[in-house]
Structures are given as structure tokens and as C-alpha cells.
Amino acid sequence: MKFLIPRQWFATLAPFLGVVVVVLVFWILYPDQPMTLKTWQIVATHTVVVGLAAVGMTWVIISAGIDLSVGSVIALSGVSAALAVDAGWGAIGAVVVALATGALCGAYNGILIVGLRLPPFIATLGTMGFFRGVALWVADNGSVRPEDAEGASTTAGIAHWVKNGTEGQWLPPGVWLLLLITLLGALALRWTVLGRHTVAIGSNELTARLCGVQIKRTKVVIYALAGLLAGLAGVMLFGRLTVGDSTAAVGIELKVIAAVVIGGASLSGGQGSISGTLAGALLMAVLSNRCTAAGWADFIEHMIVGHIIILAVAIDQWRIRRTNH
């Protein structure tokens, strides 16, 4: 492997190789169920919600933080989007409201973490419950369904972003949006002051402070950005469900974090790759799709995903030990 691919590339390519391996294994086991172009289109569409949230989560994890509240934020933003549509604010209004909701939730997380000096795990464990509660409250313990004709057509417009099968359309716009966000996230991490400071804080906060990095401000911005992307994921989820469901996206935070970790990010901070995260999200969508195609029960998928996460981290640790020698 070393002779074919330079070592620093291996880390970037490994999660994509994982996708290839999963596809090949299922192809060998079930040759009559190949991945067709259509399957890839479906899988790509299924990656959108987790993928968008995972880009933000990658930034958070690189800064040595974590955001457990992401599922609740997605649900709350989805409900907000539905309420905006119901109020007749149109698709753009719905997106703006959802993004603002997500960003506010994220900023709240960040303020709790730097203001009360809480470990991110605890702060976001708390807000995970809090945001879910707010979602249930504004959705009156259920879902928000835009009823009138105008609302229904706006909802259909948003749904179009994450639905396959539109005539003459190769991939739905949501997938392109995810690719664009991934690209922006990756470029910003390498080329902007915020990206540099995020890596520095995650790698060694004391050094960052010594070098004059404004730790508190930077952290709030990182969590707010992650919240913003969770808000965007919320709009996409609303489109998929066509209702603002306050009980949706429960447990999705684990999928999001798993995508980031499979993508090569270190939970102790300072390291991570946005493109790897995208591959991690894709890997889980492919696996889920293949298990269904193979007719395997849901629980088998859970058992496999669990071990893929374990394997990803083990490979990463092994790689770190080797480069340290």
C-alpha cells in the first residue's frame, strides 16, 4: 500500500476504500443484487441529512468538542421550517427560519460551554433534552403539517430537494448542496483563520491561548456553525417527511458522530477530514441500503455499523502508533 499511495493520502482515502469494500462484499455475497446507478442515486439522497450535520460535527470534533444535541436541533429546525411554511412565509422563509433556529441552538451550546466552563459532552447532553422539549412544545407534542394549498405546494417544493425520481434529473438538488457544503467546509478548514484556530484549539488549547487565539469567541462560532448546518439538515428532513415531526431524528447524533469518526477524525481533537466524514456518512447509507437489499434484519445492520466504528478507530490508533515510532 505504501508504494502505491503516499502515506498522508491513505488517511484521506481509507473511508472511501471502506465504501468500496462494503459494496464488493455484498456483491460477492449477493451477485443478483448489484449496485445500480439507481441504487447509488437513492443512497446519495439518503446521505443528505446525516451528511450535512456531520460536516458541522467534524468542525466541532476537530476543536476537541462534541455536540450530542444535533438530533434535537435537527428536529426543532424541521418543526420551525414547517411552522414557517404553515404561516405562509414560503420556501425561502422556511429555510431562513430553520437556519436561524439551528444557529441559535448551536450558539447556546457554545455559550454554555465557554460561559459555564462545562465539558461539551455534558452541556450538549443537557441541551439535547432541552431542544427536544422545545420541539415537542412548539409542535404541540406531535407534528406540524402545512395544510392549506399554498403550504402543501411549498412543502412539495422543499421535498423535491431530497426526492429521487424527478424526470430528467440525475441527482436531487439536496445532494449537490451536500457536496457544495462539504467542499466549503473542507476549504474553510484549511484556508481560513477560523479553520486554523479550530485545529489549534483542538490540538492544544493552551498553545492556542498563548498565541492569542480568542478561545471563547472561536468556540461559540464553531458550535453556531455546526448548529446552522444541523438547521439545514432539519429543512432537508422536513422535505423528506413533508411534516415537521418533533419526535424525528432521535438517536441520529450517534450516526453523525460515527460518520465523523469513520472519516478519520480524532475524538481527542486536532485531527479530522471533512471529505472523510462525507465518505463515512456514505458508507453507512450504503451499508443500510445493502442490508435491506440482502433482506437482512435491521438489528444486523446495527451490529455491523457498531463494529465498523470500532474498526475505524482501531485502524486510526494503529496508524498513529506507527507514525510515532
Added chain:
Amino acid sequence: MTQPPLLEMTAVDKAFGATVALSGAHLRVEAGEVCALIGENGAGKSTLMRILSGVETPDSGTIRISGEPFSPANPQQAREGGIAMVHQELAVVEDLTVEENLLLGAEPNVAGLYLPSRMRDRVVSSLKLLGRGEIQPSTPVSQLSVAARQLVEIARALVHDAPVIVFDEPTSSLGVQDIEHLFEVIGRLRDDGRAVVYISHFLEEVQRVADRWTVLRDGKVVAEGLICETSTEDLVSHMIGRHLDEMYPRIPHQRGDALIEVSDLKTRTGLDKADLVLHRGEVLGIAGLVGSGRSQLLRGIYGLDPIDSGSVRVAGRAHRPAPTRSIEARVGLASEDRKEEGLATDLSLATNLTLGSSSARPFFSLLGLKQERSQVEGWIERFSIRTRGPDQPVRTLSGGNQQKVALARLMHLDVDAVLLDEPTRGIDVGSKTEVFRWIGEMSAAGKGVLVVSSSMQELLGICDRIQVMHRGVLGNPREVEQWDEHSLMVCAVGGDEAP
């Protein structure tokens, strides 16, 4: 027939891939003798000791303990064979008590039932032998000072009755008094008939504590001899392989206007009262014991430690200390703790070197990576940093090269005032001289340098004026000619300040 030496390593070879770490190295220590093992970073000292302690296996060569062949396959076997290591980074478990630490891994037990009382006498007598009988075995290690923790490590060697004790840079985290005490302890170990290997960069220490010396360079033993027959200059030139004309290069510089004025400064971290004026074109030294508030003074001025009262002025303007504002006011600080604070060791040399310069810029402004890279390459050349390139992670650099990265960062920030906290800690003699030269050049360029150091000799060698800190209170400045090692020491321990 004479007795075989207690420890004898002969013709030890070790290579890591293409890199030869040791070639034909030897070491010989008699019972009741302290042998200093000296050499620059990367000379092979650590590899030789890692072989002795069973962490590495040699490619060839033999080890004998009291004449018996000994080849430890792992650290456990080395420990059982009577080799004890006292590390630079302390290896004690803070949450356990002194006794639990001493017995760790060899707990006296009956069928798995922990019975410390069976070893209580040994524990108590070991602490007594070290002159610290007052330490209670039941004290949690977390409540002990750094020096006392180190004694716990030494006591562990005694409890297990190890005949060979290796000290690896034992003084790098100790203050002057604790170092004195450590030397006394090493003396006791020698009198007790043990073989002591003492690894250090500090030649003054070696001359105080050792009987014999062995110098390693590039994996070979280049010279050895008796301490009483060797001068410091000889040791230094053996170590670096060339004659060192002057340890402290003097570069002429001119004292200018006041740059930093500190009055009545008090921090919440242990600095009670400090007044000083640092001028442009001046090297001002702060002497004192570890824990006297020296670092807190620098950290207070820079804004890392919160200030209670007092004022700081930079270039005539009031300064409210905070790292970002300090950098804007062209004040830079190099931390004493390179690994934990000074550098983000997992990140690249380039990132570490340029990190400060983006601190005040808007979040979404772009980094000029290309320009940055060429600047970094310039600094690598200017500081002669030994590296594969700007992308190499800092943790893989030697201590001296790491320190150069931290200092190059200050140059990259183009600061006027340089605050240096123990700038030569844990770096080899060659790098030290380069740091001293750099300090001189900075002052010649009209910058002000404020330097804290535990080495009095070093301060006397490089400073224009020196002030001494004692228990959080900073004494008055005096020109360097009016100080000597003795008077500095007297002030540091709180004696009369009058010359």
C-alpha cells in the same frame, strides 16, 4: 583478582532502520560510584538506557550485572534484575498513596489479598534513607510537591532493593533547594554501595554529583574520565565535538528607552509585588527558586495569569494584559512548558510557527498558505532547525529544535519585547549557545528581552541586569557586574539583599 563492576555494558550496537543509534557503546559503573552519562540530544543516551531497562533489545553487545550476563527482554525483567529508572517525566500515580506507589506492581499479598503491612518497614526505612522520614506512607501523592514525588520514585527503587539506579534528567522540574536535596540523596545511595547512572545536560550538576563521566556522541563513546580531572570546557568540547570558544557569546548592544514598565504587579497565582523596567536593547534577568513567582511575573505581564492589582505599560501606553492584546502591542512570550503549552506538538512546524500571527484577524479571512510557507522556510534556515520540512509534526523534533520553533514564532510575530520563561530547559549545549546568541542579537536589534532562568550561571552570562524573586516579591535590579552566583543564591532564599 578484582571484583567485576556492578554494571557493565560492552560493545552495544543498535540501529533503527538505516539510523545507527549506538555503535560499540560501553558503560561501566562500580558499586558505590556515580557515573554521569552525557551527550547532546540524539547522541544515544536514551537508547542505551532503554536497552538497559529492557524497553529495547540491542542488535549486539552484552550487559553484565556483578559479572553475571543479563539480557532483559522487557521492563519487568529489568526491574526484577535490579535496574531502577527515575525518569525525567515523573512516573507516579497521583491518585494513589505514597505506599501504594512504592509497592505498585509488586504488591505484597497472600492469595491476592493486599497486605501492605508486610512491607511497611521497608517503605518507612526507604523514605528514611532518603532523609524524608516525615512523609507518611498513607499520604496521597497528589498532595506532594514535585520534588517529593520524585523522591517517591527514588524510594521505589530502594524498596525493591535495586543495585543499579538510573537518573534521567532528574532536575529539569526541580528548584535549586530540591536539587541540593537530590544531590544529597544521590550521595547517600552511593555510600549505600549502589551504582548510579546520572544523565544530564547540566554540566554544573554533573560536576557536583558524579565521580566519573562518559560522553556519548553519535552513538559512540568519545571520551571518559574522572570528574576531578576534567574541566567544563573539556566536557563541552567532547560533547559537541568541536571547541566551544565561548558558551555565552557577547553581542554588543545599547540600552534605549523604557519598553515595559511594571509597577506593583500582583497576580492571583502567587506573584505579590513586582516592579521592573525593561528597556529596549537590554537583557533583563529574573532569578529565583522554582515556585517563587518568576513565571507568574511573565505570565501576568503577558496576560496568561489573571492580575489582581498593579499596572503594566508597554512603550509608554497602558496595557491591559491578555494574550491577543499583548501580541498586538508587540509583546511575545515563550512558555517554560514546551510540550503542554508552548507548542501544539501534534501540529506541523509551519502551523506552530505561524499560529500567533492570525490571532487578531477576522474569522473568515483567508490564510496566505504559500507566502506563509516561504516565510517558514526562511525561519528554518535562519534558526538552522533540523527538520524534514515545514510539514513535520513538532513532536518528532528534538528538544532544542522545538525550542527554536517557539523562538522563531516570536520573530515571526515581529515582537519588540520578548518574555522568555526558562528558554534553555531540556535542550542540548549546542542549542543553548544558539539561544544565547539569538537573545544577544535581539537586544542588539533594539528589542527588550526579559528572561527567567533557574541557572544562575546562565543569567550571569547573558544578562545586563538581574532582579531576584523571593516568595512572590521581586527585588531591586542591579547591573550584572554587581552579582555573582553566591549573592544571587542568597537573595533567592531570602537573605539580605545588600551586596
